[in-house]
Amino acid sequence: MDAAHPRVLGYLGRALSLELSAVQQYMTQASLVELWGDTDAATRFRQETVEEMQHAEKLVKRMLALGVAPAASQLRPAGHAADLAGLLRQNLSLEDDLINHYAEAVRFCLLIGDGENEAFFRDLWTDEQHHAEDLGRWLRSLTGSRGRFEERATF
Known part of the structure; x- marks a missing residue:
């Protein structure tokens, strides 16, 4: 594999930090x-933990394949709220950050021709878009409303 652009390596490192933040958040929640x-919600959050951990593992493997040492630079504190709907809103916000980060990385790679x-x-x-959609449906099932995360622009 050819050497990756330094900015691509930056995207990988930031993604690892965000994914590990998601692991910590879902595990705590x-x-x-x-x-x-609420054992049903606990089971769902544990499933999300595993999925985000799998994403983190993919990132670590990618970084190792590119010859860089994986290092999560900054984990966010786990979010907390007074109720399940509040937790889901926090999770949607984190998923939105992941979606935006990956969309930016995709655009950059397209720009430099790194297929x-x-x-x-x-x-x-x-x-991550699928995760956000699932979380949005779960939140709507609790609140009966359309959330701001329901519709997303794509390219």
Whole structure:
């Protein structure tokens, strides 16, 4: 594999930080809702934890394949709220940050003609869009409203 553009490496590092932040958030929220007695929500959050961990592992493998040492530079604190709807809103915000990050990485890779990394980021971007859609449906099932995260621009 040819050497990656330094900005692509930056996108990978930031993505790892965001994915590990999501792991921490979902794991914490699973324990929190379990304390509230909501085992169904705890199970769903644990499933999200695993999916985000798989994304982090893909990023680590990609970074190693490019010859760089994986390092998450800044994890966000886990979000908390007084109810499940509040937790889901926080998760949608984090997913939105991931979606925007991957969309930016895809655009940059297209700009520099890096098809291999573009495809890599596009796969993660698609996964995160699906996560956000699922979380949005879950939130709407609780609140009965349309959230601001329901519609997303694509290119």
